[in-house]
Amino acid sequence: MFSKILVANRGEIAVRVIRTCQELGIRTVAVYSEADATALHTVLADEAVLIGPPPPTESYLRGDRIVEVALETRCDAVHPGYGFLSENTDFAEAVEAAGLVFIGPPPAAIRAMGDKVTARALMAEAGVPVVPGYEGEGSLDDFLAAARDLGYPVLVKAAAGGGGKGMRVVEREADLPAAIETARREAQGAFGDPRVYLEKYLPRPRHVEFQVLADQHGNVVHLFERECSVQRRHQKIIEETPSPLLDDDLRQRMGEAAVAAARAVGYVNAGTVEFLVDEERHFYFLEMNTRLQVEHPITELVVGVDLVKAQINVAAGKPLPFSQADLHQRGHAIECRVYAEDPANNFLPATGRVLRAVEPVGPWVRVDAGVTTGDTVTHHYDPMIAKLIVWGEHRLDALRKMAWALDHYIVLGVTTNIPFLQDIVRHETFRRGEVTTDFVERHFADWRLPDEPVPDEVLIAAALADLFEATASINANGGAPTGSGDPFSPWNQADGFRVGQRV
Amino acid sequence: MEFRYEVNGEIHTVRVEREGEGRYRVTVGDRTYAVEAHRPEHGRLHLSIEGRRCRAYVAREGARRYVAFGARPYVLEQSRGRRRARAAAHEGSLEAQMPGQVVAVLVEEGQEVEAGQTLVVLEAMKMELRVIAPTAGRVRAVFCQPGDVVERGQRLVELA
Numbered sequence: 033m034f035s036k037i038l039v040a041n042r043g044e045i046a047v048r049v050i051r052t053c054q055e056l057g058i059r060t061v062a063v064y065s066e067a068d069a070t071a072l073h074t075v076l077a078d079e080a081v082l083i084g085p086p087p088p089t090e091s092y093l094r095g096d097r098i099v100e101v102a103l104e105t106r107c108d109a110v111h112p113g114y115g116f117l118s119e120n121t122d123f124a125e126a127v128e129a130a131g132l133v134f135i136g137p138p139p140a141a142i143r144a145m146g147d148k149v150t151a152r153a154l155m156a157e158a159g160v161p162v163v164p165g166y167e168g169e170g171s172l173d174d175f176l177a178a179a180r181d182l183g184y185p186v187l188v189k190a191a192a193g194g195g196g197k198g199m200r201v202v203e204r205e206a207d208l209p210a211a212i213e214t215a216r217r218e219a220q221g222a223f224g225d226p227r228v229y230l231e232k233y234l235p236r237p238r239h240v241e242f243q244v245l246a247d248q249h250g251n252v253v254h255l256f257e258r259e260c261s262v263q264r265r266h267q268k269i270i271e272e273t274p275s276p277l278l279d280d281d282l283r284q285r286m287g288e289a290a291v292a293a294a295r296a297v298g299y300v301n302a303g304t305v306e307f308l309v310d311e312e313r314h315f316y317f318l319e320m321n322t323r324l325q326v327e328h329p330i331t332e333l334v335v336g337v338d339l340v341k342a343q344i345n346v347a348a349g350k351p352l353p354f355s356q357a358d359l360h361q362r363g364h365a366i367e368c369r370v371y372a373e374d375p376a377n378n379f380l381p382a383t384g385r386v387l388r389a390v391e392p393v394g395p396w397v398r399v400d401a402g403v404t405t406g407d408t409v410t411h412h413y414d415p416m417i418a419k420l421i422v423w424g425e426h427r428l429d430a431l432r433k434m435a436w437a438l439d440h441y442i443v444l445g446v447t448t449n450i451p452f453l454q455d456i457v458r459h460e461t462f463r464r465g466e467v468t469t470d471f472v473e474r475h476f477a478d479w480r481l482p483d484e485p486v487p488d489e490v491l492i493a494a495a496l497a498d499l500f501e502a503t504a505s506i507n508a509n510g511g512a513p514t515g516s517g518d519p520f521s522p523w524n525q526a527d528g529f530r531v532g533q534r535v
Numbered sequence: 536m537e538f539r540y541e542v543n544g545e546i547h548t549v550r551v552e553r554e555g556e557g558r559y560r561v562t563v564g565d566r567t568y569a570v571e572a573h574r575p576e577h578g579r580l581h582l583s584i585e586g587r588r589c590r591a592y593v594a595r596e597g598a599r600r601y602v603a604f605g606a607r608p609y610v611l612e613q614s615r616g617r618r619r620a621r622a623a624a625h626e627g628s629l630e631a632q633m634p635g636q637v638v639a640v641l642v643e644e645g646q647e648v649e650a651g652q653t654l655v656v657l658e659a660m661k662m663e664l665r666v667i668a669p670t671a672g673r674v675r676a677v678f679c680q681p682g683d684v685v686e687r688g689q690r691l692v693e694l695a
Contacts, residue, residue, distance in 0.1 A: 218663050380633040380687075381659055387594035387601060388578040411634045411659040411684070439606035444578070444594040451607060486542050486611075488563045490604045492570060493580055493591035494611050495538040495549035495561060498600065500574045502536070 033348050034058055034109045034133070038102040039077065040123075041113030042092060043402030044418060045324070046073035049111050052340040061105045063098055065091035067410050072402070079105055086412045092116045095123035099130050109133040109347060111340075115414070118323040119146050135347040137301045137322045144297040145320040149191050149229055151297075155317045158296035160289045163308060163316045165231035167191075172209060175230060179208055182232045188212055190219035191227035198222055199266050201233060236468040237308040239263065240275050240315070242290035243331045245342055246299045247352045254287040255335045256361050258304075258327055261467045262456060264379050269449070269472075270456060271327040272366040273334050276427065276465025277309060286315055293320060302328075302343050326419065329398060330365035333423040364430040365423045368438065368453045372403075372415040375452035376480050381415040384408065387445030389417075392437040396423040399441075409446055417448060427465065431457060451481055540600065540611040547611075627675070627694040629666050630687075635659025637683040642692065646674045654692050655679065666691055 036059040039046045046062060050073060053060045062077035067086035074080035081101045084091035095117050102110055110127045112118035118136065121143040127134040136142070145151045149167040156162050166178035179186045179202070188211045190198035198218040200211040216226040243255040259275035260268040278286070290305035297320075304325045306318040328339045337354075346352070372382045385408045391399040401418035409415055422437055424430030438454045456462055459475060538549045550562040559570045571583040580591045592603040598613040639656040642648055648668045655666040675695040679685060 214663060214665070221658070221663075378632075381635075383634045385596070387596055388592055388603075390578075390592060390603075411636070442592050442603040442608065444592060444601035444603055444608055445596060448608075454606065483543070486547065486609060487604060488566060488568070489582070489584060489589055489591065490602045490609045490611075491540060491547050491549045491563050492561050492568065492584060493582060493593060493602050493604060494540055494600045494609075495536075495551050496559065496570070496572045496582070497575060497580060497593035497595070497602070498538055498613070499536055499551050499559075501595065 034107075034344065036061065036078075036105070036107045036109075037135070037344070038063065038098070038105065038107040038110045039073065039113065040092070040098050040110055040117055041115070042068055042071060042073060042413065043416070044400045045113040045115075045326075045402075047076060047402060048400050049113060049340055050076045052338060052344070056341065056344065058344070061101065061107055063092070063101055065412075067408075067412055071407070072404070081105065086410065088116065088412065095120065095126055098123075099126050099132070102127070102132055103130055107132060109135055109344075111135040111343070112323065114321075114323050114326055119321070121146060133347050135301070135343050137299055137303060141297040141299045141303075142322045145303075145322050147191055148189065148193065148319055149227075151319060152317070154296050155293055158292050160293050160296075160317045161315065163231050163234060163318065165229060167229045169227065172212065175212060176205060176208060178230055179205065182230060185233040187231045187233050188215045188228050189231055190215060190223060190225070191229055192223035192225035193219055198228075201266075234308055234310050234316070236470055237310050238275075238277055238467070239268070239306065239318075239469055240277065240286065240309050241304050241306040241321075241325070242287055243325070243328070243335075243339070244290050244294045244299065244303050244305060245337075245339075245346070245352060246294055246301065246303075247346045248300055248349055249351045251352045251355070252291050252294050252299065253352060253354070253356045253359060254290045255331050255337060255339075255359060257283060257286065258325075258330055259467075260327065261469050262462070262471055263469050264375075264472045266469075268327065269369050269371070270366065270453070270462075271330055272364065272427075272430070273330045274361050274364065277313075282309075282313060282315070289315070289317070293317060301346050302339050326369070327367050329400060329419065329421045330367050333365040333396075333398070333421065334361050334363060335359055336362065363423055363425050364427045365421060366430050366434045366457075367419055367421045368434060368457070369419055369449075370417045370441065370443070370453070371449045372409040372417055372446045373449055374447045375449045375476070379449070381411065382409065382447040383411050383415075384446040386417070386443060388442065389444075390440075390442040391418070392420070392440035394433075394437070394440075396433065397437050398422070417443065417446075431463060452476070452479060455479065539614040541614040542609065542611050546614055627672065628690050629654065629669075629692045629694070631657060631666075631685045631689045631691055632687065633657065633659050633664060634687045635664070635685065637679045637681050637685060637691075638663070639681055640677060640679060642674045642677065644674055644677055648672060648674060648694070657685070668694060670694070 038061040039049050050060045060077040062073045062080040063083045064074045065086050083097050117123040121139045124134045124139040152162045185203045188200040202208050202211045215228045220226040239260045246252040257275050258273045260271045262270035293305045304321040307315045309315045373379045389404045398421040403417045422433040540547045552560045561568045561570045578592050594601040600611040602609045635657045638658045642654050650671045652668045653665045657664045672694040676693040678690050
């Protein structure tokens, strides 16, 4: 087993990985940018090393520097988290070349799945259905001709992309050239590879993905599905498992396809095979994410497996401790992604300092937070504040618990999507489990905060808070002691006394 | 003491009179309440309003007062009494819709542009946003250059 792991990430996922390492008695090294000097992951890790300025290209994407740090701090493995370098073949290879273990799939599997064009070809070969598309590297005219054949709308996607980054829906031919240009630029910026391809846009699909886990001894299992159809800007905001769409037969066929997909690329470690399911319940391979997924916790709750622990054990060469027949779904889990963004203004990212965050606590409520009281959301990184995850005995139970948890999640100082999430989990279509990927656009396009009068309680609380603050600052400027009002309290002394200091 | 707050363009006046240790008489508009309250700790304010107990979380940044009550956050602007004149939108000026970094400035001063033409490209969190000319016109001024970090609402380009 490893004795020390470098976590090449930030935010909630770095925190989540470090916590499991702590449980397993493995020491950890965090890396951080200048913007994250006081971030939670730097505090939790046994060691933390500054790797550069805030922009990811100068810090969290500096694979060379991160490998150096891993060697300097005598780590024996690197966990990449998700995003950043997690699906970067060069990084995985550099880690291995340095004699360290990459806690993830073999570089060849990342490369095969990372190039969406190659992946589509491999899947078709392995008998896994793929969405019709155009994988050409031809001229703009070739793209225009292919799009005409496929029929609009089409999707422009980055060959090196994934997770909706750099993806564009194009409704008509006139918009295709600009969409390709923008997608190429975004792809170059985000992945260092400007290649794009076209895919037929399936009307009203559902997004259902399967978690797979493979060890180094040829065992591959799936840990069932996650339904991720609630999306905005093609990025997931709510996920749940089991999917209300699947029955046992479809679940079994998709699970087998997911295992076949993993086997086709010699996959090892945790990965996710994403499918689209159309209105006739046909499913198509979309892409494979060769890393831990943001929404992995819902699988953990329903299947009862710690996926990060499994990743570490697999990377250390251990065989999977279960077979497919041992795995079952129990109850229902839902995740909501809490973002600093304004749902009433195109979901544009919000930045600023979180003045106060109070996370909900209760039975089967899990909060994987990357940002809490005192932290700043900057424009450099993903604006996710936390993942709110609940488990219930059945779907309705989980829905009620999520509604409760959202109502008790307080974030002051930055605009968040919590009120929006509250409305979604109470929406009739969502409650019926009939959500397709266009759900947000169809039902929440003009969403606004309800224009209700401010309750008097709020105005009373504001005025009293201001009164207390005003009186505290009057006192602080040379009146009676402040704060507790206790004249004997040591907190009110200003004579330089310090705990632990020699008197 | 009297406090004035602006919420959604509406002004609310709240008067607070101290009646004893932890006891206040609070008037909101024409409604008066007997309130018990103590100095908040960790932003948590316990209140008893006409004998009904409730809890709010409070925070402040500058003139902005935040209150979480029930299941909702509220933002109240402390008002100096007169309605603050909304910064009148500059005619023809285009502002950043999100905080981020200027990736490209595609026009220069004096240039004629067509409606729909991209003027500036912004990027934040790997998302690209194009600032587009709403109408045809001439670029009167450019207020940003590539690499600039801009705040939401900051002027980028002015069209004549």
